[in-house]
Amino acid sequence: SAVISQKPSRDICQRGTSLTIQCQVDSQVTMMFWYRQQPGQSLTLIATANQGSEATYESGFVIDKFPISRPNLTFSTLTVSNMSPEDSSIYLCSVAGGGPSIEQFFGPGTRLTVL
Amino acid sequence: GENVEQHPSTLSVQEGDSAVIKCTYSDSASNYFPWYKQELGKRPQLIIDIRSNVGEKKDQRIAVTLNKTAKHFSLHITETQPEDSAVYFCAASRRGGSYIPTFGRGTSLIVHP
Numbered sequence: 001s002a003v004i005s006q007k008p009s010r011d012i013c014q015r016g017t018s019l020t021i022q023c024q025v026d027s028q029v030t031m032m033f034w035y036r037q038q039p040g041q042s043l044t045l046i047a048t049a050n051q052g053s054e055a056t057y058e059s060g061f062v063i064d065k066f067p068i069s070r071p072n073l074t075f076s077t078l079t080v081s082n083m084s085p086e087d088s089s090i091y092l093c094s095v096a097g098g099g100p101s102i103e104q105f106f107g108p109g110t111r112l113t114v115l
Numbered sequence: 116g117e118n119v120e121q122h123p124s125t126l127s128v129q130e131g132d133s134a135v136i137k138c139t140y141s142d143s144a145s146n147y148f149p150w151y152k153q154e155l156g157k158r159p160q161l162i163i164d165i166r167s168n169v170g171e172k173k174d175q176r177i178a179v180t181l182n183k184t185a186k187h188f189s190l191h192i193t194e195t196q197p198e199d200s201a202v203y204f205c206a207a208s209r210r211g212g213s214y215i216p217t218f219g220r221g222t223s224l225i226v227h228p
Binding site: 041105106108 | 149151157158159160161164204206215216218219220221
């Protein structure tokens with residue numbers, strides 16, 4: 001399985017600021033995703049990070065609020081912009097399509113608290 | 116788009132009992148159905164999956180069944196242990212197509228010693 005790391009693991013931020021979360025995979029993968037998970041809730045897909053092009057956002061999520069980069073097949077960033085307390089959540093990077101594997105794997109997550 | 120319903124939302128069993136979690140999906144083109152286990156404060160971990168050309172798959176105490184006609188699939192855990200306590204998520208996706216998986220809302224399984 002792919003080894004996925006995320007930085008930072010947690011952060012406490014002031015409202016109105018922005019935070020960039022990094023996701024690094026130890027092998028090349030076809031697909032990279034960003035999810036949000038509120039406490040006790042399911043996984044909500046924010047967007048699919050596309051290499052070399054703009055991310056594909058799900059309904060309710062926009063590029064201005066959640067800009068995403070994916071410069072290569074092993075790295076992606078998610079920025080949470082102009083944060084408000086409602087953005088407090090766990091943000092998870094996820095990958096799929098590494099080599100012959102079709103499984104989807106998740107990173108350890110970034111716990112974000114906005115004051 | 117795909118819609119995945121998962122039941123129950125909470126399941127409480129005694130150690131040694133069996134646990135069954137059920138999911139239904141709406142898109143008949145979905146052909147890959149993974150199950151994830153998420154322990155408190157940890158990431159979701161893939162525990163078993165099944166493809167649409169298979170009706171059942173088993174891995175030790177865990178099994179998954181798929182009924183394509185009825186568009187539902189289930190996770191079965193036998194001889195439950197306290198360490199099975201976690202939130203379980205089902206998902207449905209279309210391999211070979213747009214892929215994007217749709218997750219169920221999760222089932223909180225509590226195994227009492």
